Amino acid sequence: MQQQALAISVLTSAELFAAAATSSIKQVKFDKITRQRNSSNSTRRNGPLDSASKSPKLNLEVSPHRAVSAVRLMRIELGGAFADLLNEQGKGSGYNEMGYVERTLGFRTRYLDDRDLRLVTDIVGGTIRWRRYLDYLILSLCKNDDTFSGMEPLLLQILRIGFYEIIKLEMPPYAVVDENVRLAKVALRPGAGNMVNGILRKLVLLKESNSLPAPKVEGDDRQQARALATAYSHPVWMVRRWIKYFGREEAISLMMWNNGDPIFSLRANTGKGFTRADLVTELKRLKVPHDLSAHLDDFVRLKTGMQIVIQAGLLRDGFCSVQDESAGLVVAVVDPHPGETVVDCCAAPGGKTLFLASRLNGQGVVTAIDINKGRLRILKESAKSHQVDHVVNAVHDDLRAFSEKSLVKYDKVLLDAPCSGLGVLSKRADLRWNRRLEDMEELKSLQDELLDSASLLVKPGGVLIYSTCSIDPEENEERVASFLLRHPDFNIDPVSRYVPTDFVTGHGFYLSNPVKHSLDGAFAARLLRSC
Numbered sequence: 449m450q451q452q453a454l455a456i457s458v459l460t461s462a463e464l465f466a467a468a469a470t471s472s473i474k475q476v477k478f479d480k481i482t483r484q485r486n487s488s489n490s491t492r493r494n495g496p497l498d499s500a501s502k503s504p505k506l507n508l509e510v511s512p513h514r515a516v517s518a519v520r521l522m523r524i525e526l527g528g529a530f531a532d533l534l535n536e537q538g539k540g541s542g543y544n545e546m547g548y549v550e551r552t553l554g555f556r557t558r559y560l561d562d563r564d565l566r567l568v569t570d571i572v573g574g575t576i577r578w579r580r581y582l583d584y585l586i587l588s589l590c591k592n593d594d595t596f597s598g599m600e601p602l603l604l605q606i607l608r609i610g611f612y613e614i615i616k617l618e619m620p621p622y623a624v625v626d627e628n629v630r631l632a633k634v635a636l637r638p639g640a641g642n643m644v645n646g647i648l649r650k651l652v653l654l655k656e657s658n659s660l661p662a663p664k665v666e667g668d669d670r671q672q673a674r675a676l677a678t679a680y681s682h683p684v685w686m687v688r689r690w691i692k693y694f695g696r697e698e699a700i701s702l703m704m705w706n707n708g709d710p711i712f713s714l715r716a717n718t719g720k721g722f723t724r725a726d727l728v729t730e731l732k733r734l735k736v737p738h739d740l741s742a743h744l745d746d747f748v749r750l751k752t753g754m755q756i757v758i759q760a761g762l763l764r765d766g767f768c769s770v771q772d773e774s775a776g777l778v779v780a781v782v783d784p785h786p787g788e789t790v791v792d793c794c795a796a797p798g799g800k801t802l803f804l805a806s807r808l809n810g811q812g813v814v815t816a817i818d819i820n821k822g823r824l825r826i827l828k829e830s831a832k833s834h835q836v837d838h839v840v841n842a843v844h845d846d847l848r849a850f851s852e853k854s855l856v857k858y859d860k861v862l863l864d865a866p867c868s869g870l871g872v873l874s875k876r877a878d879l880r881w882n883r884r885l886e887d888m889e890e891l892k893s894l895q896d897e898l899l900d901s902a903s904l905l906v907k908p909g910g911v912l913i914y915s916t917c918s919i920d921p922e923e924n925e926e927r928v929a930s931f932l933l934r935h936p937d938f939n940i941d942p943v944s945r946y947v948p949t950d951f952v953t954g955h956g957f958y959l960s961n962p963v964k965h966s967l968d969g970a971f972a973a974r975l976l977r978s979c
């Protein structure tokens with residue numbers, strides 16, 4: 449199911465870190481909203497104790513995973529945190545989150561077991577992905593627009609959960625109605641429960657009679673894009689952009705991919721002497737279904753069971769990393785060899801650095817630069833647990849400053865640039881709602897600037913590799929074309945020697961396309977500096 453993993457990837461961990469750094473202000477805002485709500489409901493009959501109470505009542509009537517899901521959705525929406533923020537530490541996070549339930553909803557339920565945690569992950573991921581479509585349905589079943597726009601945040605989350613469970617998870621509808629009505633009554637007030645009851649029952653009737661409202665794809669381009677954006681739950685600007693670049697059918701396929709269950713891969717950490725064969729033995733012992741990667745020797749694809757891998761400590765102990773094959777193929781494009789000097793210009797949290805380092809077989813150095821201290825700390829810790837820290841030199845700096853002052857030139861320079869992340873929307877459930885069209889322009893000029901800086905670090909005859917986890921031509925091919933105009937001493941080195949032909953574009957770049965390859969989207973260009 450969606451968002452199966454609890455701790456997702458090294459990348460996610462760093463973003464969690466970044467999110468945590470900004471969450472305190474947002475938490476104050478959230479606490480304030482929920483405090484206001486709690487104080488106005490302090491007299492409810494069946495309800496929990498007020499949040500000010502020292503020992504919240506144990507309320508076993510409410511299914512704990514729904515309470516936690518609702519709270520997490522509130523946090524994500526109000527706080528802009530990442531969907532897996534509280535899943536990071538696996539089981540332990542359940543306790544953490546129950547604390548939130550107590551403080552914000554004002555009651556306790558039993559603690560979450562593994563099954564509950566999986567349900568929370570599925571419900572939260574799915575509800576976020578389908579938000580635009582769910583809201584369209586909810587709005588169409590409300591008395592009027594004001595009922596929807598004036599709805600309190602928690603009530604809206606409870607409705608979204610109910611709609612998602614009925615429409616997308618196809619759970620037994622009347623059980624879903626009962627459970628969500630109870631949650632609304634306990635967490636809010638009896639009237640809120642009645643409203644949830646009324647709206648969910650209308651939905652069940654429409655679903656049973658096959659007459660759910662559906663956005664009509666008609667009118668001019670903008671109107672059609674709007675309807676598709678609602679039906680497939682994406683922002684309108686993304687849909688328009690994808691139709692422009694990929695055509696309507698591929699845009700739809702891409703949205704369907706983004707809404708599907710994310711697929712996770714593991715990379716065996718050969719730097720620690722743990723081979724893919726060892727990983728496979730472990731996965732078999734743990735009964736985790738998997739396939740060998742068709743593209744990379746050290747990788748396996750998981751069908752399910754990431755939680756089991758996490759709980760077995762394989763990630764914590766550095767035996768493997770969660771890394772998408774699309775990112776692994778970028779390292780294949782870099783093609784590091786023992787004894788070479790490599791610089792990873794935007795390295796943190798270190799997914800690619802670790803793979804590069806393990807490929808050096810203990811000879812050579814990867815200099816890993818990043819502007820973000822917190823993310824770089826994660827990189828350093830991971831390098832230690834992966835036992836590749838002796839070949840990783842972590843540098844906290846802005847690449848633009850570093851490249852101006854560096855006297856050293858490198859054999860291989862990887863710029864894994866900050867980008868929109870439009871290739872990884874299946875794993876990053878909330879990213880689609882956080883990205884704005886305006887971000888694209890800012891990102892493009894940053895990418896140009898960083899490319900210019902990275903090029904200063906390449907020795908004559910050396911290679912600059914530019915990569916992103918985006919599928920957007922303006923962040924990929926266009927940035928390379930613009931760079932080559934500014935830097936005539938660089939030429940395209942086609943990647944066909946490094947990755948399977950299927951991933952090579954007409955211009956000799958590497959492109960992993962979610963629709964075509966069933967991997968995350970990623971891009972890389974090899975640019976050779978003349979001697």
Ligand SMILES: C[S@@+](CC[C@H](N)C(=O)[O-])C[C@H]1O[C@@H](n2cnc3c(N)ncnc32)[C@H](O)[C@@H]1O
Nearest residue numbers: 794795796797798799800818819820846847864
């Ligand atoms: C796409 S992420 C890199 C992911 C990483 N390569 C990996 O595989 O785990 C981009 C990184 O660029 C860093 N960054 C952004 N601007 C930078 C700058 N001016 N100098 C150095 N790093 C920068 C960000 O902090 C972020 O960690």
